[in-house]
Amino acid sequence: MPGAPRPAGPPGLSAYVALSQLLGLAALVATGAWLGRYRGGVAWAGGLRANVHPFCMVVAMVFLQGDALLVYRVFRKEAKRSAKVLHALLHGSALLVALVGVAAIFEAHGEKGIAHMYSLHSWCGMAALVLYAVQWLLGFGFFLFPGATFALRGRYKPLHVFGGVALLVLSVAACLLGITEMLLFNIRDSYSQFAPEGVLANTLGLLLVAFGLVVGYILTRDDWKRPPLPEELALSMDFKTLTEGESPSGSQ
Amino acid sequence: MPGAPRPAGPPGLSAYVALSQLLGLAALVATGAWLGRYRGGVAWAGGLRANVHPFCMVVAMVFLQGDALLVYRVFRKEAKRSAKVLHALLHGSALLVALVGVAAIFEAHGEKGIAHMYSLHSWCGMAALVLYAVQWLLGFGFFLFPGATFALRGRYKPLHVFGGVALLVLSVAACLLGITEMLLFNIRDSYSQFAPEGVLANTLGLLLVAFGLVVGYILTRDDWKRPPLPEELALSMDFKTLTEGESPSGSQ
Known part of the structure; x- marks a missing residue:
């Protein structure tokens, strides 16, 4: 029924999504206020380069990563493939911004002669980043291009979903x-x-x-959870019946 | 069919549960080794009282709390009420041990004239502990004694389950x-x-x-997830049909 009106989202979802965005924006503002008011600001120069790190990591590994996870809940009436591309783009942007953030702290440490990767923060952060990149590559390969068979997608998807939430938590x-x-x-x-400054942070x-x-x-x-649209359900059944293990595009 | 053999657990579950216990025990050993070898040990006296805190918190808020969450997966063939009582007992023990751990650090801070509750660690830890106590009381009231109606249990249970995982993560x-x-x-x-010591920690x-x-x-x-036993399913259907909103004991 392509002409039938699609139902609105489930009750409560919009309010929780709005709350998440308010909290995420408040976290970005708090990060900016902390770095701007108490740490001299953010710049790719001199002592301020170290401040690029926390700013990029909060933007990328919390806000963008979190919003990428919400794509399937928010854009529930769009075609699956569009949601999938947006999901991959948001995660990809997060990955790029996070790489800038990591480069900033490595350069800042190098300039000041501080050792790299000795703290629990660096171990957890680097583990999160490396696993995030692996998860992005696997997700791209399995679900977008070239895409895996139905059977392989079905086996990997629960791990991809669990890994997504786990990586946000670790971040x-x-x-x-x-x-x-x-x-x-700084203010021991x-x-x-x-x-x-401590209360703000x-x-x-x-x-x-x-x-x-x-x-x-x-x-x-x-x-x-995003229910499949009627046309996806029909398409997916057709493909499953016809190809039995082949790789259709646009369905996960 | 009370006499029919109950099926074994799903494949893979035992291996993951064993892995979780290995990791939990390794964490306890690492905590003991750290405090024993580098921090002078653990005792309710003098400077060693502060070390009671990390030891109790790892035992309680990680190991016992985690194992309490696993009860329904591990004891899947036992009666639901037995699993429920064990779940509540393990969480209750965790709560008591955690209170000892918190008392230790408050006393240690008081003796040394260090301020309480100023750090992000203390804010997150105290939030976890208070919400953990609230969750325990609500769980006890809704599911054990006096027990709530089917409808109320059904509405609270998803929040209880999400809260359980979230509190473990926050802990x-x-x-x-x-x-x-x-x-x-200590070793900046x-x-x-x-x-x-840093690498061990x-x-x-x-x-x-x-x-x-x-x-x-x-x-x-x-x-x-633990599937209902055949006798629970029958019982629960009977209760639902007969009482429509009344509070049966022994079912969640």
Whole structure:
């Protein structure tokens, strides 16, 4: 029934998506305020280069990554392939911004003669980034181009979905570790006196946790999953019947 | 068919549960090794009281909490009410051990004149603990005693399940923050030289993450969920038909 009106999204979903965006934007504002007001700002020059790192990582590994995960819930009436391309583009952009953020901290460390990759923050963050790149490549190969057989897609998809949520959670955890490191390196003594910078950065941490919780809640609500559109259902049945294991495009 | 043999667990579940226990035990050993070898041990006296905190929190908020979540997957052939009582007992024990751990750090801070609750670690950890206590009380009230109506249980259960996983994740994140704090307070300079204590504590962090990931994976695999036993299914249908909203005991 191509002419039939498609039903609106399930009740509650829009409110939770709006809440997630409010929390994500509040986290971005808090990051900017922290770096701008207390850390001299963000620039690819001199001592400010180190500040590019937290800014890029919050933008990429929390906000963009989280929003990429929500694509299938938000654009539930669009064609599956369009949603899939947007999902891949958002994750791809996140990956690029995150690489800039990592380059910034490696350069900043190198200039100051600080060792690389010694902290728990760096171990968790690097694990998240490498696994994120692997997940993107696997997702692209399995679901977009060249695409795998129905059987292979079906076996990989649950792992891809679990991996997506797990990587967002690990990324948020790595951000919290980074916030704690920055505070203990910069304002160790006044932090315990509830210095405004510390309270702001702690609040940023809670905003990141709240964003992760709300996105995780939206993703794990069974009744908010994107149902296949009527035409996809018919198409997918046809392909399954006709090709038995061949790789149709546009269906996951 | 009370006499019919019950089927074994789904393939793969036992291996993942065994892996989770190996990771959990490895995390406990790493915690003990860190505190014993580099921090003078654990005791409720003098400077060692502060070490009671990390030990109790890893035991309670990671290992016991994680295992409590696995009860329904592991004891899938036992009566639902038995599994439920074990689930509540394990979470209750975790809560008690965690309270001891929190008392230890408050006393240690008080003795040394260190401010309470100023760090992101303390904010995340306290949020996790308070919500964990609330979740336990709600779970007890809804599902064990006095028990709520079928309709109320049905509405609360998805939130209870999501909250359970989210609280484990938040607890692991709080532990990672605590590890980073301890390292930066105690071995700030040698940490960046890859001091063995730093490497051990980072490894503990990764073990906690791995434990959380494996437990999370087990809990979110749809085909590993505990199916109702035949007698529960019959009983539950009877109750639903007969009482329509009344509160039966022994079913969730």
